[in-house]
Amino acid sequence: MAHEMYSGFFTEFYDILHAGLTDVDSYIELARKFGPDILELGSGTGRILIPLARAGFSVTGVDYSDDMIARCRAKLELEHESVKAKAAIVKQDVTQLKLDRKFDLIIAPCNMINHFLEPAPLIKMFRGVKRHLKPTGVFILDNSIPDIPYMVDINRVERIAAFEHPLTGTKIIDRFTSTYDFVNQLEHNVIHLEEYDEEHNLLREASYSITMAYYFPRELRLMLEMAGLEVFHEQGSLDEDIPIGADSTQMVLFAR
Numbered sequence: 001m002a003h004e005m006y007s008g009f010f011t012e013f014y015d016i017l018h019a020g021l022t023d024v025d026s027y028i029e030l031a032r033k034f035g036p037d038i039l040e041l042g043s044g045t046g047r048i049l050i051p052l053a054r055a056g057f058s059v060t061g062v063d064y065s066d067d068m069i070a071r072c073r074a075k076l077e078l079e080h081e082s083v084k085a086k087a088a089i090v091k092q093d094v095t096q097l098k099l100d101r102k103f104d105l106i107i108a109p110c111n112m113i114n115h116f117l118e119p120a121p122l123i124k125m126f127r128g129v130k131r132h133l134k135p136t137g138v139f140i141l142d143n144s145i146p147d148i149p150y151m152v153d154i155n156r157v158e159r160i161a162a163f164e165h166p167l168t169g170t171k172i173i174d175r176f177t178s179t180y181d182f183v184n185q186l187e188h189n190v191i192h193l194e195e196y197d198e199e200h201n202l203l204r205e206a207s208y209s210i211t212m213a214y215y216f217p218r219e220l221r222l223m224l225e226m227a228g229l230e231v232f233h234e235q236g237s238l239d240e241d242i243p244i245g246a247d248s249t250q251m252v253l254f255a256r
Helices: 008-017 023-034 049-054 066-077 119-131 148-154 217-226
Strands: 037-041 058-063 087-091 103-108 133-144 158-164 171-181 186-196 202-213 231-235 250-255
Touching: 008 066, 008 158, 008 171, 008 186, 008 202, 023 049, 023 103, 023 133, 037 049, 049 058, 049 066, 049 087, 058 066, 066 087, 119 133, 119 217, 133 217, 148 171, 217 231, 217 250
Parallel strands: 037 058, 037 103, 058 087, 103 133
Antiparallel strands: 133 250, 158 171, 171 186, 186 202, 231 250
């Protein structure tokens, strides 16, 4: 039986899966340029939110998953009081943002917009972003550029990856299959997680399924424009200011 994606075992696995990404350092640098009051959309387990708070920025995170929010709050409890004072977490649908305040910087990191299967709710979220920006505020959208040849190669192919749990040393096996609907730009993912001890005894397992969309730069520019936001800068990487080109794997759009 498949479970809701951002719950249970997967919530814990999420941080292991994303360990070592360089986007945290990049967002700290961007916060130094555009902060200090920041709103993160889809803040999840606090992977980006907590380091931003540690760096001294005031950060509000919005998410809708109870398990992800609970994990973020549990991680925050381990932080110094000065860090906890800088972080706030709100359970809210990002298409219906109502926070009664405005921000210097709003971020939508790490493909969070791919959870929107149709343009209409995404445009609605962008309009909410516009309402919550200060007059000089900036919105940063960070997303992968779809690699169509690679997606064709892995379509319906099960991929298997192994991870070591950083706290317990157990082995986690991730079995991952993606099925693509290339006409409607949808990706159907089925994930099965298994955790084993040193004697290879199965400790727990869980299956998850989720459907996500994928977007290209031109359509995102149009949707931002329809929401009343102006794209004033673009980068082909979050780590460096290079143009979006044929070999780019990322699109980072800056709007106000």
